[in-house]
Amino acid sequence: MVERRDIEIFLELGRELHFGRTAENLRVSTARVSQTIKQLERRIGVPLFERTSRRVELTPVGRRLHEDLAPAYQQILDGVARAVAAGRGIDGTLCVGFIGTAVGRFLFEVADVFHARNPTCQVQVRENAYSDGTTPLDEGRIDLLVAALSPPEGSGLSASPILFREEPLLAVSARHPFARRESVTLDDLAHENVLRPRLLPDFVDEALVPRRTPRGMLITRGPDFSTIQEMCALVGAGKGVFPVPTHAAEYDARPDVAYVPLTDGAAFEWRLLWRTTAETTRVRAFVQAAQDYVNTRRDPLINR
Incomplete structure (x- = not known):
């Protein structure tokens, strides 16, 4: 058996x-x-x-x-x-935040799984800006956030196990010499302006872009941005480069932006985050729905 x-x-x-x-x-x-x-x-x-x-x-x-x-x-x-939910009476409203087109679709599909199990609980899915960081969670404007980071000790945030991983790409102008290369490395960033999300907490920003390359060279930060479209516009105009997850090559495709594999960059490890003190039955049920959803799919960002 x-x-x-x-x-x-x-x-x-x-x-x-x-x-x-x-x-x-x-x-x-x-x-x-x-x-x-x-x-x-x-x-x-x-x-x-x-x-x-x-x-x-x-x-x-x-x-x-x-x-x-x-x-x-x-x-x-x-x-x-559904049987468990009926016994616990999960109802009300749950608000979940995201950044990125493909991640948004992923959340809507998880929300469908969650709602099928908890028909009296409504899920609101909201797009956040890069510059929001974890502020919407901290201020209680959302209950959960999908993010590619692990919160540090003392942040007051809890995290689910990793839901899915994506290898990093470097977004560069289509006119940039990197656009003609098969791949780049973190050491290559020492000679570039790397964009910076506006108002992002240091621990979040450094999870995306280290302060120095593996050889110890300082990484220069370029203009800042708030949204994905603002980032793409800056990259396309040749104002800087920025590491992005694999799905960006398909979901954020533009004629003026090229996406090149960043071979030694940190993988984007997506998790659900929530305030530890605000954990509820609804939050736990949504996290479980997300884990169950990804466990039945080889690629959660692609419809099968």
Whole structure:
């Protein structure tokens, strides 16, 4: 008999394709993940994953099993969650903030999952500016915020496990020499003006752009901006460069902006944040809906 946890591990590994990240996301050991997959493969009789020293991939049988199990498992989760919600009486309104086109769509889809489980609770999704930082949370204007950062100790904020990761790209003018390169590094930023989000707290800004390159060279900061469109306009005009998540190349495409892989930049690790003192049943239920949603998808930012 296949246990629920075995299915969770298989679906998460099929989405992440990385044993370590799967273990981290599910808060189990890497050995537990490996043991579970081996047991599933023995039970089914064929390999579900192809493993090499460099990568993990689903086999054709594994891919088909993942496609079959993911929606069925989501239905089970939704059914259990609706029963729990009915018992707890989750209602009212929940306000969730985001930055970025693709992240906004992700939130609307999570909100659909949440609302299906909690039909008497309304979800408001609001776009924030880069320059807002965590201020809307601090001031109680929103209940949750999707952000690619981990709050430091003493910030008064709590965070969900990582929901999904994106590799960094560097947004540059289409006329910039970098636009003709296959990739750039953090050391290349020493010779550029790197834009700065306006009024952003230092801990948030430094999570996006370090003060110095790996070789110790100072990174010069250029003009500041408030919104994504303002950033793109500055980049397109050749006023500076800025690191962005992978989805920007598709969702923020412009003829005057090019996106180049930033090979050693920090990955964008998206989490839900909320004020620790304002944690409610609604907040916990939405965080759970987000985790369940991403656990059934290999790429939460792409419709499947």
